Amino acid sequence: MKDSRIRILYIDDEVHNLNAFKASFRRSYEIYTANSAQEGKLLLKEIMVHIIIADQKMPVATGVDFFNEIKETLPDPIRILLTGYTDVEDIIDAINKGHIFSYIKKPWDENELHRTINNAYEIYRTRKQLKEKIEELEKTNDELNRFIYSTSHDLRSPLMSVLGIINLTRLDNSVVDPNNYVGMIESCILKLDGFIQKIIEYYRNSRLDVEYEKIDFNNLLNDCIIAFQPQDTSIQFQMNVDQAFDFKGDTFRISVILNNLISNAVKYQKPDESNPLVDLSVKVEPHKATIWIKDNGIGILSEHLNNIFKMFFRSKNNNKPGSGIGLYIVKEALNKIGGTINVESKYGEGTQFEITIPNRNEFDT
Structure with missing residues (x-):
């Protein structure tokens, strides 16, 4: 034809x-x-x-x-x-x-030109098929992401309802629970809700456009400390911000990065540590901001350091609950804004993350 x-x-x-x-x-x-x-x-x-x-x-x-x-x-x-x-x-x-x-x-030469045309057409067909497959995969991936995001949102509502009911039973003492089954249910619900929130975080990071605005690191770190200090009131937070220059960055993604790293610093403290510490430092320069998050927690095994940013990787040297996607989200968020991250850790002594983020204020001047 x-x-x-x-x-x-x-x-x-x-x-x-x-x-x-x-x-x-x-x-x-x-x-x-x-x-x-x-x-x-x-x-x-x-x-x-x-x-x-x-x-x-x-x-x-x-x-x-x-x-x-x-x-x-x-x-x-x-x-x-x-x-x-x-x-x-x-x-x-x-x-x-x-x-x-x-x-x-x-x-x-007619034969040579015939061969060249046929070879060229094979390449054309292969490229077209590959393009169609890519478009099909992108559509499937988009639909899957939307489904996961929608499902995650829908799941949070009944979970919050169950937590509300648990709190009501405690207020009116209507349930006798000598074995703390209600407490175990609450713990499982909170763990599941934490995982759902990570999925929503991942989706928003992958979908939202990057938006730059002025950031005050004193305010940003204070908000993080207020959010995480109640989880372990024995932890001492130290904060040192050297911001002599204006900094412009993506507030949402920088908050995601800080929240995940500070959450880990709080979660992975040593149970027997008499002076648990989380040290937060920031230095803002005209072209970048460097952030250090240091703790004296359980640390990371050296053989695991190359894998901690992989999705669902969890170190086997602790029995702490976790989703295994927090550090993956950190890495993805940094990729979105052109940042980098390095980690140093000594097992049994603690961990330090160093994050570098470009200062977009420099590009606007």
Whole structure:
């Protein structure tokens, strides 16, 4: 069928070349011809072709100039250049500039051109199939993310209702619970809710646009300390902020990073530590902010340091509850804003994270 044939546009300012090409290949392919780059562009607005063949030496615009001009608006058709060039550097330059698949020396050999066209079409088909698969995967991934986000939101409502009921039973002493079953239920619910919140955090980080605004690190760290101090009132928080310059960054993602790291510093303290400590330091410079979060907790085994930012990785050297995605979210959030993170840890002595975040205030001036 005609629709299943390879469609080729051949551009050449010499009419006899156009006629010869059409006579040689019209039985095998669906051929369109143009005698100038301008005419070729007009044809391409009306016809979708698989392969474009252009002569290099044409008046007004060369074949390479033509390919270079259309490569952004028409990236799919495969480009073949006909050239009388024998200079290797000129040929390489032509291929690089025009994103050209191949070149054929004039006068062309019919068998060679047949092979080149068929190879070019195979590449066209493979690229198209790959593009379709990518689009299909992106759609599936998007739908899956939306489903997880929606489900996570829907799950939180009944969980909060159960927690509310537990609190009511404690207030009116309506339930006798000598074995603390209610407490165990509450603990499980809080653990599940924490995991759901991490999923929502992950989704928001992957979907929300990056937005930059002025950040006061004193306020930001104070908010974190207020949020986490009630979890373990024995922990001493030390804070040192050196912010001599304005800093502009993504508040949401920086908060996600700090919350996850400070949460870990609180959670992974040693049970027998007499002076549990979490040290928070920030130094703001014109081009970046550096944040250090240090604790004297249980630390991380050296063989685990290369894996802690992987999704669902959990160290086996502790029995603390965790989702295994907190540090993965930290890494993803930093990738979104162009930041970096390094970790130093000694098992049994504590851990220090060093985070570097670009100061977007510098880019706006």
